[in-house]
Amino acid sequence: MKVIVADGCGFCPGVRNAIKIASETLAKKKNVYSLGEIIHNKDVVKQLADSGLKISENIKKIPSGTVIIRSHGAGEQQLKQIRKQGLKIVDATCILVKRVQKIAKMLHKQGYKVVIIGDNGHPEVQAVLGSAPDIDVIGNDKDIANLPRNKKLGIICQTTQSPEHFATMLEKIAKTPFSELKVINTLCKEAIKRQTCAVELCQKVDVMFILGGLHSANTKKLAELCKKYNKKTFHLQNFKELDTSTLLGNSTAGVTAGASTPQWVIDEFVENLARFDTGKKRNS
Ligand code: SF4
Numbered sequence: 227m228k229v230i231v232a233d234g235c236g237f238c239p240g241v242r243n244a245i246k247i248a249s250e251t252l253a254k255k256k257n258v259y260s261l262g263e264i265i266h267n268k269d270v271v272k273q274l275a276d277s278g279l280k281i282s283e284n285i286k287k288i289p290s291g292t293v294i295i296r297s298h299g300a301g302e303q304q305l306k307q308i309r310k311q312g313l314k315i316v317d318a319t320c321i322l323v324k325r326v327q328k329i330a331k332m333l334h335k336q337g338y339k340v341v342i343i344g345d346n347g348h349p350e351v352q353a354v355l356g357s358a359p360d361i362d363v364i365g366n367d368k369d370i371a372n373l374p375r376n377k378k379l380g381i382i383c384q385t386t387q388s389p390e391h392f393a394t395m396l397e398k399i400a401k402t403p404f405s406e407l408k409v410i411n412t413l414c415k416e417a418i419k420r421q422t423c424a425v426e427l428c429q430k431v432d433v434m435f436i437l438g439g440l441h442s443a444n445t446k447k448l449a450e451l452c453k454k455y456n457k458k459t460f461h462l463q464n465f466k467e468l469d470t471s472t473l474l475g476n477s478t479a480g481v482t483a484g485a486s487t488p489q490w491v492i493d494e495f496v497e498n499l500a501r502f503d504t505g506k507k508r509n510s
Contacts, residue, residue, distance in 0.1 A: 228478045229500045230431060232423040236492055238416040238444075238485035240320030241265050244297040245274070247318040252277045255314075257291025261304065262349055264296045264318070265486040266442035268463065285311065292316055298349040299323045301356015322385050323350055326412045327357035333380030334358040338408055341373065343395045344384025348443050351384050370398050378406040385414035386444040386485075388421055388451060416485065417444050421451055424482040428452040432476035434459040435468075437495055438484030445484025452482075465495045473502055 237245075244264055251258050252274070259280045263271050275281070282288050285307045292314040295305075299319040308315055326342075333340045339362065344351045346363040355361050364370055373379070381399065383392045392413060400407065428434040434456045438445025440463065449461035458476070462468060473479070479499055483492050 227473060227476070227499055227502045229496050230427060230478065230480050231492065231496055232420070232427045232480065232482035234416075234419045234423050235437075235481070235483040236485075236487055236489050238414070238420075240297045240322060240414075240416070241486045243320070244294075244318040245270060247316060248274055248279060248294055249277070251292060251294060251316050252279055255292050257289075258294065258316075259288050259291060259313075260294045260296055261285065261300055261308075262296060262298075264294065266439035266445070266484075267486040267488065267491075268439060269491060270486065270488055285313075288313060295319050296349070297323060299327060299353035301353050303356050304353075319353075320385075322412075322414050322416075323353070326350070326354055326382055326385060329382055329410050329412060330354050330358040330361060330380075333382070333408065333410070334360075336380070336408075337378055338380030338406075339374060339377045340380050340382065341399070342382050342384060343392055344387055345443060348384060350386075350443070354382075354384075364395055364399070367398065370395070370402060373399065373402050373404075375403045376405050379404045379408070381407065381409045382412045384443070385412060386417045386447055387413060388447055389413060389418060417447070420444065420482065420485065421448060424448050424480075425451050425455055427480040427482065428456040428459060431456070431478040431480035432458065433472060433478075434480040434482075435495065435499075436461045436482055436484070437464065437491055438487040439463060442484045442486050445487070448482055448484060456480075462495075464491050465498050468495075468499075470502065473499075 297320040436449040452459040
């Protein structure tokens with residue numbers, strides 16, 4: 227089977243940095259915890275767990291040691307609690323996620339009602355909610371209908387949302403009775419690059435594979451976008467999850483991967499796929 231890998235797939239700088247910081251911390255210290263899974267990829271989480279990284283969702287249950295703040299960041303209350311318990315902090319928050327938190331704080335200080343377009347359940351959004359008071363999250367049209375009226379709205383966006391979604395939601399927000407609207411683009415260029423390359427590729431191939439954690443927001447976004455243009459799009463975590471019957475009758479496959487997918491997962495997938503005989507002559 228002919229396999230084409232999208233440009234710019236796999237680890238983004240923020241994830242690479244978080245893994246490097248975690249590995250370096252584990253080499254130097256004992257009792258190292260991450261506040262939630264360090265990235266949304268079970269293979270990497272397992273590797274780090276094998277090196278001694280413990281995961282805790284609840285700061286109060288961490289008895290002693292060092293807490294790594296993952297790339298999604300943490301809210302101010304969480305940071306205060308960590309310090310209060312005398313635990314050491316190693317901050318692996320992605321600088322672009324930090325920027326969103328700083329902007330939220332700044333907009334609040336300037337008197338805006340801060341509104342973030344994103345997924346309320348996602349840790350990055352939860353951390354932003356913890357960086358300034360009274361932030362509204364816009365995940366769907368119903369949330370827009372609930373926005374306060376006649377207020378100064380300061381709009382930001384979860385880093386991994388698509389530009390299309392950001393624009394659609396902005397258009398809808400602009401139709402509400404606000405008194406002033408300030409919009410700051412907080413999308414991540416790395417995530418946008420992956421989305422653009424994946425959408426381009428999925429339209430040229432018979433079948434498209436998106437590799438990455440099932441809870442990874444940027445991987446899910448890649449799959450959602452590609453499904454719009456190629457119905458034969460599949461989101462898998464690794465080669466073991468591939469149902470080879472999806473390959474039959476297809477001659478070309480496209481592969482991309484989320485920002486938290488390790489290179490070896492991509493390489494293993496591509497090598498195995500390239501060896502697969504689908505019984506169909508491929509176009510060169
Ligand atoms: S996708 Fe972008 S914002 Fe998220 S960790 Fe990577 S570089 Fe940072």
